Amino acid sequence: MPCLDYLYINSFSNINLKSELKQAKKQKPDYKQLFKQYKILFNNPQYILSFGSDLVGRITSRWGDEKAYWEESAKALISFVFLGKNSVGIYYGDELGTLRAKIKKDYKFNNENFNELKRYYELKNISNQEFYEAQSLQNKWMSYTQMSWDSNLVFNKNKLFALNYKENNVETEKAQPQSPLNFIYELINFYFNSEFKEILNEAQLSIKSSKKGVLKLVYTTYEHKQIIIYLNLSNKYHKIVIEEGSSILISNYYNRFYSEIPSWLNPYELLFISKN
Structure with missing residues (x-):
């Protein structure tokens, strides 16, 4: 071995x-x-x-x-x-x-x-x-x-x-x-037990970052399926652009209800997004 x-x-x-x-x-x-x-x-x-x-x-x-x-x-x-x-x-x-x-x-x-x-x-x-x-x-x-x-x-x-x-x-x-x-526990289950585990484990991963504290990671498969992750490590609000038709899979804001795709990240906000 x-x-x-x-x-x-x-x-x-x-x-x-x-x-x-x-x-x-x-x-x-x-x-x-x-x-x-x-x-x-x-x-x-x-x-x-x-x-x-x-x-x-x-x-x-x-x-x-x-x-x-x-x-x-x-x-x-x-x-x-x-x-x-x-x-x-x-x-x-x-x-x-x-x-x-x-x-x-x-x-x-x-x-x-x-x-x-x-x-x-x-x-x-x-x-x-x-x-x-x-x-x-x-x-x-x-x-x-x-x-x-x-x-x-x-x-x-x-x-x-x-x-x-x-x-x-x-x-x-x-x-x-x-x-x-x-x-x-939620993150572990998402990465290893959810329907998205194959994308997260096998897809190519790219990264973009900002000196203002925002990180964007993109998991992309050969079939062009994507999971996009936005992470704001700062205590400021930051504008983001998310394509229409995308779905929010995970947020670290437990009580926030997403009636629509947000255009701003709250302080310290994390979003996992599935691009349909």
């Missing part, structure tokens, strides 16, 4: 954090670099893609939304690693929407030199507040929050708890059909 080597890739999370000075300031997503790396990896199942990393803070807090769009942004980030022909790694809970750790205002991120660092970056025109905000999002200790089994702190052994541990735990997410956990 052939022996295949798999390479685990989670470097996406460290984009824009290549220097200590960048780590000291809150960094926005660099979609250009993200998609540049993704285009090298998305078409090969020997690459295992993941956002989870113990070197940097939680991805949903950093690139997604902690409040109104929490579920949608978590599911958008899940989708990013699922959409291509690569393999998928779910290890740290980032793909389930786990947020950064809940900490006290005097927390020093397990660094005995934290106060000296603040003074050092003040000399670099980075205020204490700006530095602390960056650390609360990007410091590696903010990722040390396991997904809790339930919302009861007594039975969970973690020293650090995620901001959303009461909503983002196994028992709660299992019971809520719109949760990121159940959305992963």
Whole structure:
């Protein structure tokens, strides 16, 4: 039997954090670099893609939304690693929407030199507040929050708890059909058990992207059957053009009713579309 080597890739999370000075300031997503790396990896199942990393803070807090769009942004980030022909790694809970750790205002991120660092970056025109905000999002200790089994702190052994541990735990997410956990089940079933699995597994895959955070993937068979995927990783609305007669197969907006083909993507919206 052939022996295949798999390479685990989670470097996406460290984009824009290549220097200590960048780590000291809150960094926005660099979609250009993200998609540049993704285009090298998305078409090969020997690459295992993941956002989870113990070197940097939680991805949903950093690139997604902690409040109104929490579920949608978590599911958008899940989708990013699922959409291509690569393999998928779910290890740290980032793909389930786990947020950064809940900490006290005097927390020093397990660094005995934290106060000296603040003074050092003040000399670099980075205020204490700006530095602390960056650390609360990007410091590696903010990722040390396991997904809790339930919302009861007594039975969970973690020293650090995620901001959303009461909503983002196994028992709660299992019971809520719109949760990121159940959305992963939906994606798995669609890719491997639905009537479209042959198209997704055998068709040619092409990709287009935008520096504004929109990704378009197209699965095309030799019979010209197509599944088109739009993914908006940003918190902005973006205009799209979808041919008449197309059908929406999946959306990560659980309660949105599509009476017609949309011409705009909502923040963090994902659409699977069948071109008839």
